Amino acid sequence: MSSVATPPTAIRFDDLTLGYDRHPAVHHLDGTIAQGSMTAIVGPNGGGKSTLLKAIAGALKPLDGRIETHQRMAWLPQSADIDRSFPITVFDLVAMGLIPSRGLLGRIGRKDSAAIEQALDAVGLNGFEDRIIGTLSGGQMQRILFARLLLQDAPILLLDEPLTALDSATATDLVALIRQWHGQGRTILAVLHDMDLVARIFPQTLLLAREPIAWGKTAEVLTPAHLQAARQMVEAHDPFADYCARVA
């Protein structure tokens, strides 16, 4: 058998502990995410999934340990963070995806406008350019955010519950986009709740319940025993426990 070269690392976690106000939400995470891999992060609510993405994106400082990465990232937080009453057009919101490459003051030229049109086309919202975002449905809003991700053109994509509360047509379209990104060799990390979808589409899975319960090939991670263990981890968690018992 020929030896398979291991792909280079996109993200490395080194005894990572994350939390708020000294209360840990993710404990002692070690491991690597390979470049071009597609990993689902699953686990019970409060298991630290969103916290982990936030930290990778650089919006949360680790309490302990470190995250090592050298590539540009695009982060899609849960869409509740956006003020949808602000009177901005779909075109302008999608155009923000160009900021990493053009800077905050850069001109949006004809080529960029074409790229924005193309991105809207790709998410099925051709002709929505001049709509104010307050007039969009939840599904359309999520499509817009995917269009913005397209323009960000980042090698690493962090998606926080990208498919929650969407109708099946929208979910199908967006899943197709995620697979397309995977096909282009981008590294994808997505927080998801739909286990069937994870089993069908995602080769890798990280089951997280404050501590990593299992991490590897999806079929080997999503076993009844592991899922049961994840549920118990969160139930057993004491939110007032300040110090970690397993002092490193």
Place this chain on the structure above:
Amino acid sequence: MLYDLVLAPFADFGFMRRALVGVIALALGAGPIGIFLMLRRMSLMGDAMAHAILPGAAIGYLLGGLSLGLMTAGGLVAGFAVALLAGALARVSVLREDATLASFYLLSLAGGVVLLSLKGSNLDLLHVLFGSVLALDDATLVLLVSASSISLIVLALMFRPLVLECVDPVFLASVNGHGGRVHLMFLGLLTLNLVAGFHALGTLLAVGLMMLPAVAARFWCRGIGMLIVTATGIGMVSGLIGILLSYHSGLPTGPSIILTAGAFYLVSILFGSQGGLLLSALPRPHLRG
């Protein structure tokens, strides 16, 4: 007839021309700032900061009388300090920001009036509280025009990050990491415009030329660009009508300008094309298809 009503006062009197230039400069700076205050749900913040200028200006007055430089510097420092303090207090205390702002507002007003009374006359107090649009000297005019020029230039440069910080602050932080700085710059511009407005309209009314045109504009258009243009236009026209109203009827000028802006606001609520009460009350057939 129309000449006598509208043009003659400006042709005949220099102080009328100065007043007009002053309020037009104010409206240019206040229009966009007011729109952002409204969209960021910071209307109360603007009001509290306008009042916070009073004790600062009063200290300047104690030091140098009705001196433009000292009162401006005092107002700028006090306004900015209160903005920072309110933000910090809201983070560390159990009180919500609006409660903190209301407390600051009251303390600033009472403290400012006490400080002024240590030395000043009631006339000076009225001047500081309600301004003196008809008595703008050259130096004050230069200050008003500079303030609005600076805010327009800075706003143009920071327009995208400012909008982004309103719509999607998390995204701004993730691509750029300057979210906090954008907010501080905006507070700085707000203070600058309030201090400029204070010289013409007084601390009590300075915020009026920001908020009333902004909320009126909300009833006529939706996009951010049109909102800014409309608010600025309403501010300028309110200034013009207010000055003329005051000239012909002998009413105090600052309040006349603000009342005119208030009339625009009322008309907009009733007849506005975007959610005005009259249009919403009319039964509308729904579209087919």
